[in-house]
Amino acid sequence: MKKDRREFINTCFRFAAGASIVGVAGVLASKSVKGDYLWQLDPTKCTQCGRCATSCVVTPSAVKCIHVYDMCGYCDLCGGYFRPNVKNLSTGAENMLCPTGAIKRTYVEDPYFKYEIIEELCNGCGKCVKGCGAFGNGSLQLQVNHDLCVNCNECAIARDCPSDAFKRVPLEEAYQFAGFKTNKKI
Amino acid sequence: MKKIFSIFSLILLSIVDFVAFAQTQRFPRPEFESGYTQPVTSMPEPRAGIFALVDVLLLIAALSLITWFIHKKRSRTGVVVTSLFSLVYFGFLREGCVCSVGSVQNVVLALFNPGYHIPLSALAFFVIPLVYTLFFGRTFCAGVCPLGAVQDVFLLRPVSLKKWLQKVLGLIPWIYLGLAILYAATGTDFIICRYDPFVGIFRFNATFFMFAIGAAFLLISVFIARPYCRFLCPYGVILNLVSRVSKKHLTITPASCIQCKLCENSCPLDAINKPVEVKQMEDKRSATRRFILLGMIIPALMIIGGWVVSNFHENLAMVNSKVRLANELLHFDSNTMEESLEIEGFRTSGKTNEELYLESATILKQFYYGSWMLGAFVGLVFGLSLAGLTRYKYREDYEPDKGECVSCARCLKYCPVEK
Numbered sequence: 272m273k274k275d276r277r278e279f280i281n282t283c284f285r286f287a288a289g290a291s292i293v294g295v296a297g298v299l300a301s302k303s304v305k306g307d308y309l310w311q312l313d314p315t316k317c318t319q320c321g322r323c324a325t326s327c328v329v330t331p332s333a334v335k336c337i338h339v340y341d342m343c344g345y346c347d348l349c350g351g352y353f354r355p356n357v358k359n360l361s362t363g364a365e366n367m368l369c370p371t372g373a374i375k376r377t378y379v380e381d382p383y384f385k386y387e388i389i390e391e392l393c394n395g396c397g398k399c400v401k402g403c404g405a406f407g408n409g410s411l412q413l414q415v416n417h418d419l420c421v422n423c424n425e426c427a428i429a430r431d432c433p434s435d436a437f438k439r440v441p442l443e444e445a446y447q448f449a450g451f452k453t454n455k456k457i
Numbered sequence: 458m459k460k461i462f463s464i465f466s467l468i469l470l471s472i473v474d475f476v477a478f479a480q481t482q483r484f485p486r487p488e489f490e491s492g493y494t495q496p497v498t499s500m501p502e503p504r505a506g507i508f509a510l511v512d513v514l515l516l517i518a519a520l521s522l523i524t525w526f527i528h529k530k531r532s533r534t535g536v537v538v539t540s541l542f543s544l545v546y547f548g549f550l551r552e553g554c555v556c557s558v559g560s561v562q563n564v565v566l567a568l569f570n571p572g573y574h575i576p577l578s579a580l581a582f583f584v585i586p587l588v589y590t591l592f593f594g595r596t597f598c599a600g601v602c603p604l605g606a607v608q609d610v611f612l613l614r615p616v617s618l619k620k621w622l623q624k625v626l627g628l629i630p631w632i633y634l635g636l637a638i639l640y641a642a643t644g645t646d647f648i649i650c651r652y653d654p655f656v657g658i659f660r661f662n663a664t665f666f667m668f669a670i671g672a673a674f675l676l677i678s679v680f681i682a683r684p685y686c687r688f689l690c691p692y693g694v695i696l697n698l699v700s701r702v703s704k705k706h707l708t709i710t711p712a713s714c715i716q717c718k719l720c721e722n723s724c725p726l727d728a729i730n731k732p733v734e735v736k737q738m739e740d741k742r743s744a745t746r747r748f749i750l751l752g753m754i755i756p757a758l759m760i761i762g763g764w765v766v767s768n769f770h771e772n773l774a775m776v777n778s779k780v781r782l783a784n785e786l787l788h789f790d791s792n793t794m795e796e797s798l799e800i801e802g803f804r805t806s807g808k809t810n811e812e813l814y815l816e817s818a819t820i821l822k823q824f825y826y827g828s829w830m831l832g833a834f835v836g837l838v839f840g841l842s843l844a845g846l847t848r849y850k851y852r853e854d855y856e857p858d859k860g861e862c863v864s865c866a867r868c869l870k871y872c873p874v875e876k
Contacts, residue, residue, distance in 0.1 A: 284702040289591055292699075296584045299567050304574045306506035318805050320798040329662055340495045344484025380491040387496065408483050417503035421552045421660060424559045424579075425647035430778070434802030439573075446500050 308439035310426040314412045314449040316436035319397035319404070323413060326431040327395070333419035334395035334428065336373075336388050339448050342410035345383035350406025351399035352376055352386055368402050370394075390416070409449070417445055509578035512551065516582065516601065519543050520589050524596045526866075527707055533866045540600025540609060548603035553659040557582045557597070558604060558692040559650045561634070562641035569642040586692075590699045594706040598686060598696060598863035604655050605686050608678040609865065615725035616680050623727060624842065626688040631838040634691035635831045643823050645777040649691060682725035686863065697860040707857055707864045711876040714854035720871040721855065728861035729868065733852045747847060755840030762836030763829040770828040774821050783817035786810055 312323070312334065323334035347360055352374050357366045362376055373392035377385045388411075395413060403411040429437030440447065519539055526535030547556065555563070555576075560583040567575035586597035598605050618626075633649075640646045650656070654671040657663025663671075677684045686693050700706070709720050709729070720729060766773075774780045782799050789800060796804075803813065857868070 281702050285591065285704060288699050288702055289588075292584060292587050292591065295564065295568075296580065299564060299575050299580050300577070302567070302571075302574055303577045303580050305577055307504075307509050307576050307578060309503050316806065318798075318802045320802065322798070328657075328660070328664070328667075337499060339498050341486070341498070343486065345487050346484050379493050380489060383487050383489070385493075385496075388499075390499065416501050418501035420503075422504070422554060424555050424563065424650045427651075430646060430651075432802075433797075433799040434806060435778075442503060442506050445503050448498075 304441065306442040307422065309415070309417060309422060309442060309445055310420060310429060310437055311415050311440045311445065311447050312413060312428075312432070312436045313438065313447055314400075314409075314414070314436075316434050317397070317400070317413055318434045318436075319401040319413070320433050321396050321398070322431045322433070323428055324394045324396040326428040328423060328427050329419060329421060331393075332395040332428075333416055333421070334413055335390055335393045335416045335419075336395065336397070336400055336411050337414045337416075337446075337448075338386060338388050339410045339412060339450075342408045342450070343386070344408050344410070345379060345385060346407060347382045347384055349376070349384065349386055349403070351403035351411045353402075355402075368398050370396065370398065374399060386411075412448055414446055414448070509576065512547075513578055513581040513585070515546060516585055519601045520585065520597060523600050524589060524593045527596055527599060527864050528593060528705065531711060531866070531869050533869060536600050536864075536866045540606035543601045543603050544606040544610070547601075548607060548655075548659045553603060553653070553656040554650075555579050555582055556604065557586050557602060558690060559647065559653070561692055561695070562637055562647045562649055565638050565641040566644060570644055573644075586696065587699055590696045590703060592704045593864075594703045594859065595693075595696050595700045595863045598693065599865050602686075603659065604653075604690070605683060605863065607655050607658070608674070608683045608685060611675050611678045612682050612725055613679050615682050617722070617725075617727050618681065620727075623687075624846070628838065628842065629688050630691055630694045632835055633689055634694055635834050637691050639773070639824075639827045639831050640776065643777065643820060643827060645774075645820075654685060683863070687726065687861075700862075701860045703859060706859050707862065707866065707869075709855055709857060709868045710872045710874045712874050714856075715874060716854065717873060718855075719873060720868045723868040723871040724857070724862075725867065726861060726863065726865075728858045728863070730852055730856050730858050732854055733850065735851055751840070751844050751847070754843070755837065758836035758840045759833040760836070761832075762834075762839070763832035766828045766832030766835070767825060770824045771821065773828055774824040777817075777820055777824075779813065780817045780820055780824075783813050786813065 324332050327333055353366050354368050371392045373389045375387045379385050397413050400411045400413050426437055523539040526532050560579045563575050563579040564583050566573050600606050637649050640648050654674045657667035658671045674685055
């Protein structure tokens, strides 16, 4: 008799638990999305503070500088490549802005130069991005490289980002290049 | 007047447009004559969406397999094999994200924040282990959860803890769960993920802090079985509750218990309940008095808890980056202090201080109510655990505690009874 009663109470609780699990799942399934979300940063909000290089759980950071070639002016005096007030425009290490030497400068034709990012060396500090944005077209942009990103449930850089530039994006919008600078507040 | 205004605004707009246009064209792309071909902008592909489905299917497969091993085959070896598989796949290959433990926060965020849509895989990782637990007990904990599996393989010299210590430490996960819900609901942070001790080990890559707590937990788990599962895991306490009313559960003996006491000390988690003889009936008056006392103590604990925690709501809210920024701006003095990166970032965003203060005031208010609820919740848990201690339960045989037992199946081979 006593055992039956305990059994009955257990069954009641079981059904209640089952119903609440199904309920929560049902409510959430109606507003869920199929694919995973990815973390990406919005270059229009980014202030190149340098925390992408240090906050990422992956070392070196999964955030890299990506060169949007369509926007590049192929300048000889590249604001992303050279330090400000540089004496001579050569590939000497003392002239370079990049702390890891991750930008490769090659001559194309007079007076144009091509700049490529060597991904293995880039640590995502954003110094070149700042330089290019200040003096050039802004064709160098920081982005999360999705083959390196481990897609943490909560991005460690997003937590530390001072300009709230990190957000979850759907799979189809994995990269968020800022094509024009019109939407940036000056 | 209206017309003039519209013309004026049109002119203004075109000027603005022109400025913007001029800026993008600061150095227009040159027309190359040497036949230069431009490299392609690199955009490495993310992991395809189909793999999220593979994860869920593998979760179901692993859960079914381990449940079969525990309930039908009654084999500890099978449990070990499955846990090694999940350790390799869900741990090292998938690098520990997304896991069921962390998915609690995704669920809470989705419930409280209409703007956030939970990925189906995260929802599946939350719900499927719960459903299995409702039917078969905590088979998920036994060896599908990579966090449990990594501690289980390190368990070499189990020592048993004092009962009172277990009860006290067992309250921590509730507080942790409450905090995690508070922070996830306010969209502040996912603290379970942030302080996940093992994810750094799964990735072979983490900050020193992450490695240090991971290594500490693994060291402890050599002696104390599953310290994270028992004394911290917030998902574990949900499974604990669900498992108490599970339809089936692992039994130590395949037939009927002969009370040989061989299994008595076999459980490293101290989750085996010993037989309790029928005690003499308690006299009615003291039982009633105890009942009334408990009935008063639980609401009192809830109110005290709520009041105490709500006093700290501002401290709790300081984890939120917006509240922190507002606080920093409020105390910012441009003469003596240098602008922090946060303030600099805020200035470029173009928002006004008032907007930020309003926003952070709303968040503070959420934290105020949230901390009342958190305190009341913790008080309720304390009260109910107290009530549980006074409860007298008659038992004939050696049985696993349905809530605490993680179905690791270690006790099975101690039982001499044949089927």
